[in-house]
Amino acid sequence: MFITGIGTANPPQRYTQAECWLAYQGSKQFKQLDKRARAMLRKVLLAENGIRTRYFALNPLTDVFDATPDSLHQRFAQHAPVLAAQAAERALQQAGHQADEIDAVIISTCTGYLCPGLSSYIVERLGLRPDVLGLDLVGQGCGAALPNLRTAEALLAARRCQRVLSICVEVCSAAFYIDNDPGVLISNCLFGDGAAAVVLDGTPNPRSRHVEWKATASLINPLERDTLRFEQKNGMLRNIPLRPCRNLPLAMPNLCSMMYWTRRAYCAAKSAHGSGTQAGVMYWPRCSSSSVSLWMILTGAVRY
Numbered sequence: 001m002f003i004t005g006i007g008t009a010n011p012p013q014r015y016t017q018a019e020c021w022l023a024y025q026g027s028k029q030f031k032q033l034d035k036r037a038r039a040m041l042r043k044v045l046l047a048e049n050g051i052r053t054r055y056f057a058l059n060p061l062t063d064v065f066d067a068t069p070d071s072l073h074q075r076f077a078q079h080a081p082v083l084a085a086q087a088a089e090r091a092l093q094q095a096g097h098q099a100d101e102i103d104a105v106i107i108s109t110c111t112g113y114l115c116p117g118l119s120s121y122i123v124e125r126l127g128l129r130p131d132v133l134g135l136d137l138v139g140q141g142c143g144a145a146l147p148n149l150r151t152a153e154a155l156l157a158a159r160r161c162q163r164v165l166s167i168c169v170e171v172c173s174a175a176f177y178i179d180n181d182p183g184v185l186i187s188n189c190l191f192g193d194g195a196a197a198v199v200l201d202g203t204p205n206p207r208s209r210h211v212e213w214k215a216t217a218s219l220i221n222p223l224e225r226d227t228l229r230f231e232q233k234n235g236m237l238r239n240i241p242l243r244p245c246r247n248l249p250l251a252m253p254n255l256c257s258m259m260y261w262t263r264r265a266y267c268a269a270k271s272a273h274g275s276g277t278q279a280g281v282m283y284w285p286r287c288s289s290s291s292v293s294l295w296m297i298l299t300g301a302v303r304y
Helices: 019-023 036-048 061-065 069-095 116-127 147-159 184-188 249-256 289-296
Strands: 001-008 013-015 052-053 102-110 131-137 161-169 193-201 211-219 228-233 236-241 268-274 275-282
Touching: 001 069, 001 289, 013 019, 013 069, 019 036, 019 061, 036 184, 052 193, 061 289, 069 102, 069 116, 069 161, 069 193, 069 236, 102 147, 116 131, 131 147, 147 193, 147 211, 184 236, 193 249
Parallel strands: 102 131, 102 161
Antiparallel strands: 001 193, 001 211, 013 052, 161 193, 211 275, 228 236, 268 275
16 A cells, blocks of 8 residues: 555644633633642643644634534534545645545544534545545544554455545544543643545555555554543543553554564554554655654644
8 A cells, every 4th residue: 555645734723832821811711720720721831842833723712712512513513524625635636636536535533523424525525426435433533543544455455446535634622621620621732623634545656756554453452441532521522531551562562573564664653542552564765754744643733
């Protein structure tokens, strides 16, 4: 499998961490927080933690305080299809392909839910063929990129598709609200909104640079499912970081033994999530690792 095009997208609004702190201080919700919660917000937003600015589908920023189940869902429904389509268009452009050349579209998200799924909106916005295979993958959180890419790999290997469009989009501001829970507060201080997409081919594109996906493997450990997860409370998503992933060091040797390691240049991409630990190996000629990382960890939503 070959990655022949990469595209990313963010909302036009970008805010500094200091601007976020000022907005919190001016809100009535901030005054309802206890002293510990206020101190946590200040520490995370103003500390030197590497995050300077974040992109949000919020204009103005104070819209974040309009947090009801309906308003949060509407924010996701309005912005997720737009961001996903923009990233996909840029990936297609870089790959040099037209929309009617795509045989399948796979889209991952966990910050909102639509039925019919986001794939139907992407088909409409991009003008994909009516017979395109649309797959919506939900509930995979931080590790979603690899299941998405493995699904595409299976379709290409089975020769059911010649070209697949793989997309990840998260509107984290559609899961933002304020209370005294540490998990909620930390999530509000770290995450941003963005999308990334790649065009995947069964054969390399001789007209442009490409990344070759060599191998991948995953392990599922249900005992770690609650390590980091969302829960629903009062109709809204709540991010709960409970404890460190204790079994990650034990899982890595098993993963490595499952991988097909090439002797050529490679990039090992690893992610840990409550549902399991995953790793992939890619080989690319004349391609920088930063372009791969842009898709794998979706850094476009925050600016370092």
